[in-house]
Amino acid sequence: MIEFHDLVKSYGDHTVLGPVSGRIERGGVTSLIGPNGAGKSTLLTLLGRLTDPTSGTVTLDGVDVHKAPSAEVARKLAILRQENHFTARVTVRELVAFGRFPHSRGRLTSEDLGHVDRALDFLDLTALSGRYLDQLSGGQRQRAYVAMVLAQDTDYVLLDEPLNNLDIKHGVRMMERLRAAADDLGKTVVLIVHDINIAAGYSDRVMALRDGKVEAHGTPEELMEPETLSGIFDTPVRVHVVDGRPLAVHHR
Incomplete structure (x- = not known):
């Protein structure tokens, strides 16, 4: 379980997140939603210890992630930021193999290579494994970065907008793979x-942020209410039930 207590992130006099407290239960898929500037990426990077909080704590299965050794956290939690910039010319397989560094320290074993192969197969990248990243489409590169994170083989996987650069078809396919990562792996x-x-259709839980605060947290059914969504996004939202699933539609 990931728990955060009185978490605050400020830059000078400007507070971009907090104070917020909450928990993310172990297992399943939790989606963070909210308007631009709500604090979603800030919260995710704090949970993944990519940045330090101004105040407050984050614990991973009871261990303070900002005080624990990096190698210990990296074996339990993997995070992918939205901005990925590799200056070196690497192949897809080489990129995915970087995910094994917390375990191999650069010396890949047969076990490491097995994790790399499984991650490539899981994201349908085996046929592209020998290509260089600059030879791929934006969507293919995104899948390669997610495969790198999965190859790290951690209990917790944190992803900042993994559907970025994906069209609807491939976005749905990515969510199906992430759903399978939770259910099967x-x-x-x-x-x-x-x-x-998309969040409602593939998530077990949804956490909604607005103005740096957690506005709501619960099952998709609990959050997919017109009043709740209209308050989160500050715009009128209707919810229809289609094939037994709630569907949110913005209206003026």
């Missing part, structure tokens, strides 16, 4: 999603 997946209907 036992991962706890936490991701930022802009499409609330």
